Amino acid sequence: MLNRRTTLMLMSAALAAPRTALAATPREIMWEDLIPPGVPYSEIIGEGELDEVNDLWNPIYDANGVKLNEELDGAYIKMPGFIIPFDVGAEGVTDFMLVPYVGACIHTPPPPANQLVMVNAEQPWPDDQLWDPVWVTGTMRTQLQSTNLGQIGYMLTADEMEIYEW
Template identity: 60%
Template sequence: MHLSRRKLITTAAAVAALPRSGFARAAREIQWQDLIPPGVPYSKIIGEGEIDAIADTWLPEFDENATKLNKKLDGAYIKMPGYMLPIDLTTKGVTSFLMVPYAGACVHTPPPPANQLVYVETKKPWPSDRLWDAVWVTGQLRHELQSTTLADIGYSMTADLIETYEWE
């Protein structure tokens, strides 16, 4: 089959004019350790800290490594697992939350370091009767170091998709 130059250019222009929403955007699957910059071991983001014997809790010490973010992930379209700590909850469900690496983080224990927390907003609320489910969150990850009364947070994202994490 031979395509003329004119037909090839016309076909290419037609394909270029197609709406981009018709094409699925593949997300890069990452894990929590990927949020730490290459070369910084997890053991270097949390110091020894101290034990609060009265409250029976460990109070970790964070140094500058706790706020170091993985530059390669800024703007990346990713999919990662985690747990929700609701921030905004309506009758329709959760519309913003902190995604944390383990159940109970920030609630029953001191918060993880900033580079282990992701602030997530979603247009499609997550059902409030499924708050304790482990989830997969897909969206564009951004560097956004922010300090809140709850914790210091290193990343943010707008969720395109939230799914229940299926254990294999």
């Protein structure tokens, strides 16, 4: 049985422990993990809208395009992808869309919502590395939202990013 002094010392030590020592190991996922088990990849079923001024095409997908893997809501994950920046500042980019292949959403139809991730990074990613594939680690949320680049199914608060090498 612990006495009061020992209990207080243990509690103080736990509070003083570095954040990284308490951090969870991220679950490594790939793009197919964003689609719920048993659901096929979505198909384009209609032309949708063509924005000739901005050179964007927002096709109409079948119902599978907005089916999200709810097991990932709140999960601490690590996944690879490519950056489509929303705003590049002097320090780099902190708000961007993570996409499964280079150039997605630019001059091509965007992937379905369950293949797009809105990212807010704690640390800016350098603007001279925007075309490099990256690993993004952070907390995932399932949340459908519309942007001018397409409908997005996931949000990720990134606490770590690195170059993806295979």
